[in-house]
Every structure is written in structure tokens, then in C-alpha cells.
Amino acid sequence: DAGVIQSPRHEVTEMGQEVTLRCKPISGHNSLFWYRQTMMRGLELLIYFNNNVPIDDSGMPEDRFSAKMPNASFSTLKIQPSEPRDSAVYFCASSPDRGQRGTEAFFGQGTRLTVV
Amino acid sequence: AQSVTQLDSQVPVFEEAPVELRCNYSSSVSVYLFWYVQYPNQGLQLLLKYLSGSTLVESINGFEAEFNKSQTSFHLRKPSVHISDTAEYFCAVIPSSGGSYIPTFGRGTSLIVHP
Numbered sequence: 001d002a003g004v005i006q007s008p009r010h011e012v013t014e015m016g017q018e019v020t021l022r023c024k025p026i027s028g029h030n031s032l033f034w035y036r037q038t039m040m041r042g043l044e045l046l047i048y049f050n051n052n053v054p055i056d057d058s059g060m061p062e063d064r065f066s067a068k069m070p071n072a073s074f075s076t077l078k079i080q081p082s083e084p085r086d087s088a089v090y091f092c093a094s095s096p097d098r099g100q101r102g103t104e105a106f107f108g109q110g111t112r113l114t115v116v
Numbered sequence: 117a118q119s120v121t122q123l124d125s126q127v128p129v130f131e132e133a134p135v136e137l138r139c140n141y142s143s144s145v146s147v148y149l150f151w152y153v154q155y156p157n158q159g160l161q162l163l164l165k166y167l168s169g170s171t172l173v174e175s176i177n178g179f180e181a182e183f184n185k186s187q188t189s190f191h192l193r194k195p196s197v198h199i200s201d202t203a204e205y206f207c208a209v210i211p212s213s214g215g216s217y218i219p220t221f222g223r224g225t226s227l228i229v230h231p
Contacts (some may be wrong), residue, residue, distance in 0.1 A: 104162040
């Protein structure tokens with residue numbers, strides 16, 4: 001398997017624009033996580049899906065952020081409108097069904113977002 | 117709920133010296149413990165994990181970690197570091213049953229190995 005695939009790797013956008021980050025989890029993994037990493041706040045969980053259903057979105061900063069998982073092989077994280085404080089590295093991670101808790105989460109390479 | 121504390125945000129060390137990265141956790145239930153490593157401009161990848169059995173676990177590149185239940189710790193050690201070990205290291209926990217399946221991560225420790 002190619003691992004968790006995220007696109008784009010880098011995104012530079014102007015304040016106010018819509019940004020969409022994409023993630024393809026590892027085939028067969030039922031759990032998907034979106035994280036945001038910044039120097040100030042470290043690694044923050046934004047949202048957790050299980051079997052394509054959002055289970056915990058308490059980490060989503062505000063209404064400007066939304067995430068979807070229309071099927072088992074694809075998820076998006078959208079920011080609309082984007083702001084400079086959204087600049088961060090966004091990671092997607094997937095893991096087998098929560099019944100296999102001893103298995104680690106597998107992370108993508110991340111999307112480095114810069115909002116100017 | 118669980119929490120993970122990595123007391124050291126940055127650990128500078130000279131090449132071939134030993135190193136210990138500290139991790140303490142808090143949880144009302146039993147947990148599985150993980151150490152992840154993040155090299156520059158990459159995602160996190162598993163370094164080692166403790167599920168059960170021997171409290172000392174090892175990675176393929178010379179790191180080891182010991183689970184201490186009484187001290188709720190899972191410190192990471194390496195007897196002799198290399199320049200290539202320079203990276204960010206994250207400790208994480210997951211409840212071994214019940215509760216949330218979501219991994220809880222520490223803030224990370226930046227290991228800087230100097231020649």
C-alpha cells in the first residue's frame with residue numbers, strides 16, 4: 001500500500017479564499033483523523049471519522065472549517081474563508097477499526113498551508 | 117480522559133552521547149503507549165509501542181522505552197545517538213478498552229544531535 005496520501009503538499013493562498021485539503025486513507029482502515037500542527041499549539045486533533053461518520057469534531061476551530069468523508073477512500077478538509085492564523089501543517093492519519101487499538105495511526109506527509 | 121506530558125520541549129545532545137526523552141501520562145483506564153518520530157517535512161511514523169508483556173520495548177534503530185505503571189511513565193532512551201536521530205518525538209496513548217479510540221499526543225520533544 002502507498003500509505004496515507006495527502007494533496008496538495010503545499011498550498012499558498014490569499015486571505016478570504018477557500019482552501020480544500022484532500023486525503024486518501026490506507027485501504028481497509030476504518031478510522032480517519034485530521035490533525036493540525038503549529039509551533040504554538042503542537043499537534044491538535046480537528047476531527048475523527050469512523051466508518052465515514054464524524055464521531056468527534058470538537059477540535060474543529062470554528063464554522064469556517066468543515067470536513068467530509070463521502071466514502072471509505074476519500075476525505076476533505078475545507079476552510080472557507082481562510083485566514084492567516086490558519087497557516088499550519090495539516091495531517092491526515094488513518095487506522096484500522098477501533099477494535100484493533102494496539103495498531104498505530106498511519107500519517108500522511110502533511111499539507112503545509114500558508115495564508116497570506 | 118487521558119493526557120500526555122512531555123516535559124522537555126527541546127533536548128540538545130552531542131553525537132554518540134546517551135539521551136532520554138521523558139513522557140508521563142494520566143489516565144483513569146489502562147492504556148497502550150506509543151512513541152512516534154517526525155523527521156523534517158514529513159509525517160509522524162511509529163517508533164515503538166507498548167501493548168502488554170515485557171515493560172521494555174525496543175525499536176529497530178536502537179531506541180528503547182520502558183513502561184512504568186507506578187510512575188505512569190514511558191521514557192524513551194538511546195545509549196548512543198547519531199546525527200540522523202535529529203527529529204521531533206511524540207509520545208501518545210490510547211485506552212486499551214472502552215472510552216475514546218482517539219490517540220492523545222504529547223506536545224513533542226525536539227531532539228537535536230550536534231556533531
